[in-house]
Amino acid sequence: MQEPRKTELSLPAGSLAAAISAFDGGADSVYLGMKAFSARRGAVNFTFDELSKLMALAGQSGKKVYVTINTIVYDEELQQVFSLLRRLDFLGIDGVIVQDLGVAALIRRYFPSLPLHASTQLAVHTPEGVRFLQERGFSRVVLARELSLAQIKAIRLACPDVELKVFIHGAMCYGFSGLCQASRIITGRSANRGECAQICRTWFSCPAARRDGYFFSMKDLCAGERILALRDMGIESVKVEGRMKSPQYTRSVARYYRLLLDGETDASVLSRAAEDAAVAFLRPSGDGYLTGGTKLVDSVNTQHWGIRGGTVLKVMGDEVRIKAEHDLSLRDGLLFSSGDIHRPEHPFSLMDIEDAGMRKRSFVRCGETFTTTVPSDCRPKEGCEVRIVSLHDSGMKQINTEALRPHRRPVDLAFEIGSDYIRISCDFGGRTIRKDFPVQVRQAVGDRDFSGVIRTVFGQSGESLFTLGQAAVDISRSGFSNVFIPVSQLKEIRRQWYRYLDDEAREYFDSPMPAPGPLGNESKPALKLPPRRLLGLWDKTVEIDGTRYLPLCPVITDEAALYERLEKLVKEDPDLVIGLNNPSHIRWAQKHPQIRTFADVYLYLANSEAAREICRAGGGICGGYFFQEGSAKGRDFGNWPFVPSDASDFRGPLFISLAGSPLALEDGQGTTLLQNSAVYTLRREGKLTLLCRRD
DSSP states (O other): OOOOOOOEEEEEESSHHHHHHHHHHTOSEEEEEBSSSOSOTTSOOBOHHHHHHHHHHHHHHTOEEEEEEOSOOOGGGHHHHHHHHHHHHHHTOSEEEEOOHHHHHHHHHHOTTSOEEEOGGGOOOSHHHHHHHHHTTOSEEEOOSOOOHHHHHHHHHHOTTSEEEEEEEEOOOSSOTTTOOHHHHHHSOOGGGTOOOOGGGSOEEETTTTEEEOTTOBOEEEOGGGHHHHHHTTOSEEEEOOTTSOHHHHHHHHHHHHHHHTTOOOHHHHHHHHHHHHHHSOOSEEOTTTTTOOSOBOSSOOSOOOEEEEEEEEEETTEEEEEESSOEETTOEEEEOOOOTTSOOOOEEOOOEEETTSOEESEEOTTOEEEEEOOGGGOOOTTOEEEEEEOTTOOOOOOOGGGOOOOOEEEEEEEEEOSSEEEEEEEETTEEEEEEEEOOOEEOSSOOOHHHHHHHHHTOOTTOSEEEEEEEEEOTTTTSSSEEOOHHHHHHHHHHHHHHHHHHHHHHHTSOOOOOOOOOTTOOOOOOOOOGGGGOSSSSOEEETTEEEEEOOSSOSOHHHHHHHHHHHHHHOTTOEEEEOSHHHHHHHHTOTTSOEEEOGGGOBOSHHHHHHHHHTOSSEEEEBBOTTSOOTTOOOTTSSSOOBOOTTOOOOSEEESSOOTTOOOTTOEEEEEETTEEEEEEEETTEEEEEEOO
8 A cells, every 4th residue: 555645734933933833843844924025914924034044943954944925016016026035045945935926927937946836815726726827837736725625635636746735724714715805995904915904803793683793703724633634635735824823823733733644543642732732722613614614604702712621600709610621720821701792701810729628729620619710801601611721831942043043055165376365256146256355375384285274264154144065276376386374364354255245145135136028929919998897796798888798706616617608608709708817717718819818806917027927828818907906097017918907996895705604695695784884795696605895
């Protein structure tokens, strides 16, 4: 029997401490964001120096580090992205996780040594979507979270020669991966720009149902032992969500899944590890879409829920009597479940324990009854549940990140020794860097190897970005058979050289990116598109000024059926203009270059590189809409293959979801929701649930 393929366990790292904790817990890799262009701007995120330290640590322990540039980028930001990519390439990052196809094109063209990974924000959830990205140079695809095990397996079988990555644990979004507009529409903070305000964790009112609720708050994903099914079907990497969570979270969750992947069978060991992970952070949870995607929403609770710790028996002013259903100790964090969304649940620390005999205790065992004092804002009701949300003895060790040494890039140096100089040169950034240093050179007494002296001295590069790789020493121009230079002088030359080299490197990092080349075969005749609001949402043909348009739905529930239907439509109406809203659609367009198509609003075209990339991919694309979250007005589109139409008039759904209706709507039905002073319509359309703002 063939051994299952090794599956990488990838953990989030919102900070250097979180990354180290993940490795300590057993993670094979971490993924993280820098200070800019990260989908989690609210996380601490990394500086270049911190990333350098992490790369050094990962290299020593055989781990991998991936960096996310998973936001949409405007033309005016491409230079900043390019400078970041130069730094990532310098450090030898193990992969870059990308949403914007323009950024992907830059990586493929200028930084081919950086492995290109597709972010879940690209909303790829079908074989054709995966194949399109593979053709565009992606070596790994992070699939959308809305897939069952059966659907993932089907993609695995259809796409055997590209790496797949699947989410297994952490927060879930109500909106489909990459398609959520709720945060931008309600608060002006774009999820596609790293500023998600988590509208799905906000409560709404439903007048028809006469109730309020967190109708879009998803339970957390906890795949548990289903990780083994993913391993056995050959999934290369599994991914935990949580770049804004603590080092304790990354360590405990990594340890739990490490045990599973390593074949741990002791139920008590697995149970304790699962508890540790849940106490670190977990909302009410389930297996998400992996087994069919039912009962995914918890409309009552949105916060860290931990594990069950007991039941409130009696409330006596500021004292509460509790029956423990788990071992508890002083300084454990507890939470009372109120069941009332309008009453915030405040965690508190267990600061005193008095047993039935009125004795003060430092701990209480499962099954025992005790009394404790609680803060005034934590008064529970009798019979309510007690949750454990933190443990005082979590076992987390202190991490001294200041003591970590940064990564040094090895560089091969050539030393030319003249009669009164040393010339040092190396290749970096596509050019040769050279500098001369005056020095007094003398004939050496004895046969000491001068090359060895050079390697010893220049092998100590201090705080430089570089360290010595190979050293080639040429003394033929010195006029001596062997040379002597005082070590003190060599050390001063070393200091000056590495400082000079560092300055050259930093100048290279921030030097202008190459100008876009002239438009070639990706240049397309412009298709003047109507105002986007006139086309409606999707899947309905609209005729405007004699031209018929059909925007496609960005969520594909049956890929074979979609393209079978589309083949019939374009055969009957070859002049039909098709709107592409998913990478899968672009691949269909490649096969039908005679059909006019356009890049619709969910392809998120915000820069010329993305527009060129889509046109370069082939097909009959002859126009498109500018990124719907921005405005095309007043922009220079001289480097674009077409002038995009403005889509800021488009009023799309806040949520496009496969999670089901939180209010039991039938297909075609809708209801009104209120949130503050705004009015929304929630409706079902087939398998999709849409929330739209009513203006």
